[in-house]
Amino acid sequence: MDSEQIQEAADQVRTGQVIKLDRGFPLVRCLDDGLTLRCEHATDLVKEGKLRVVIGDLVEVLIPAEHDKGIIQDVLERRTQLVRKDPAERAVAQVMAANFDLVIVAQPISEVNLKRLERELVLAFETGAKVAVALTKADLVEDGSVVDEVRSQVEARAGATAPVLVMSAAQPETVEAVRALIPEGTVAVLVGKSGVGKSSMINLLVGREVQETGSVREGDGKGRHTTVSREIVPIPGGGFVVDMPGVRGVGVWEAEAGIGAAFADVEEAATRCRFRDCRHQSEPGCAVRAAVEEGLITQERLDSYLSLTTEVKTLRERKEEARRMQGTKASDERAGKRGGHKRVHRARKRR
Ligand code: GDP
Numbered sequence: 001m002d003s004e005q006i007q008e009a010a011d012q013v014r015t016g017q018v019i020k021l022d023r024g025f026p027l028v029r030c031l032d033d034g035l036t037l038r039c040e041h042a043t044d045l046v047k048e049g050k051l052r053v054v055i056g057d058l059v060e061v062l063i064p065a066e067h068d069k070g071i072i073q074d075v076l077e078r079r080t081q082l083v084r085k086d087p088a089e090r091a092v093a094q095v096m097a098a099n100f101d102l103v104i105v106a107q108p109i110s111e112v113n114l115k116r117l118e119r120e121l122v123l124a125f126e127t128g129a130k131v132a133v134a135l136t137k138a139d140l141v142e143d144g145s146v147v148d149e150v151r152s153q154v155e156a157r158a159g160a161t162a163p164v165l166v167m168s169a170a171q172p173e174t175v176e177a178v179r180a181l182i183p184e185g186t187v188a189v190l191v192g193k194s195g196v197g198k199s200s201m202i203n204l205l206v207g208r209e210v211q212e213t214g215s216v217r218e219g220d221g222k223g224r225h226t227t228v229s230r231e232i233v234p235i236p237g238g239g240f241v242v243d244m245p246g247v248r249g250v251g252v253w254e255a256e257a258g259i260g261a262a263f264a265d266v267e268e269a270a271t272r273c274r275f276r277d278c279r280h281q282s283e284p285g286c287a288v289r290a291a292v293e294e295g296l297i298t299q300e301r302l303d304s305y306l307s308l309t310t311e312v313k314t315l316r317e318r319k320e321e322a323r324r325m326q327g328t329k330a331s332d333e334r335a336g337k338r339g340g341h342k343r344v345h346r347a348r349k350r351r
């Protein structure tokens, strides 16, 4: 358990990392001495940019003398961040985690959803961190040739840079390949729908029950979602792992780079289209359509690519529209007021 100590000296400002988010105040660990304490957001911070810290954020915390809670005054620039479209809003981004080195996309090999996988890969690549795919619950697939087939379908989508690992909680040694991807000093974020086996993987990595696993309801075989908190968990002999419980919505957000990485084959072909702004529909000299006709790219994959790029474009237009509407309040902004920009936070370079 994390100790929550009370600071007794005079006021201090220290740098820390948000290591746990649950229903209570964010838990922050100071980088210098490892002191952990619950913190609240400074009123200013919340008011200005509607900013809430996310797991992994590096923050500047004021620890007042005679106060049991720290005050988060500033959030440092995020080295990497996992961003999706806020499922509840029309054109708002939601940051899920910050300052990690690797994103592991988890799906059960027994029921891989390739459409969802494509989206998860786009979000993962967009972060700029390394990407890996963990295919879980291999024990549920008895036929080895099915495992090979699914694995190669997934590898084709993950591309050359993202390793694809097959694992099973029934064979604990299969988690070692995951551990090898998270060396000391690095942080991995685990994404995937609830029930795919993320908690089970973390428990294997850590060697004990740190995450409650969902119980399976009889009949439908679906895991029930149980975890609500987000926590950076240390792996013995390795780095850290963060579970992202219940990431259901995988709406993409400003993901051109992520789409480029997740659909490298399509974008590579597109460099050979006659028109630079080719939409790969019925334009003459379209190299992407040619690749589809030659069987190098499936029609399905091209459809995914086109719908994802359209989605990103539509969002951008909505966002610009929202910004234009706020243009009427531009005088406020010129007067030095903040607000309006969804990704605003008082980012300052890490010292
Ligand atoms: P999470 O919601 O992604 O954290 O998924 P959990 O780890 O809670 O797992 C959901 C359900 O799947 C639980 O009932 C687990 O016991 C089960 N499960 C997880 N990993 C495996 C596995 O490798 N094989 C099998 N057969 N079941 C698994």
Ligand code: ZN
Binding pocket: 270, 273, 274, 278, 279, 280, 281, 283, 285, 286, 287, 288, 289
């Ligand atoms: Zn084209």
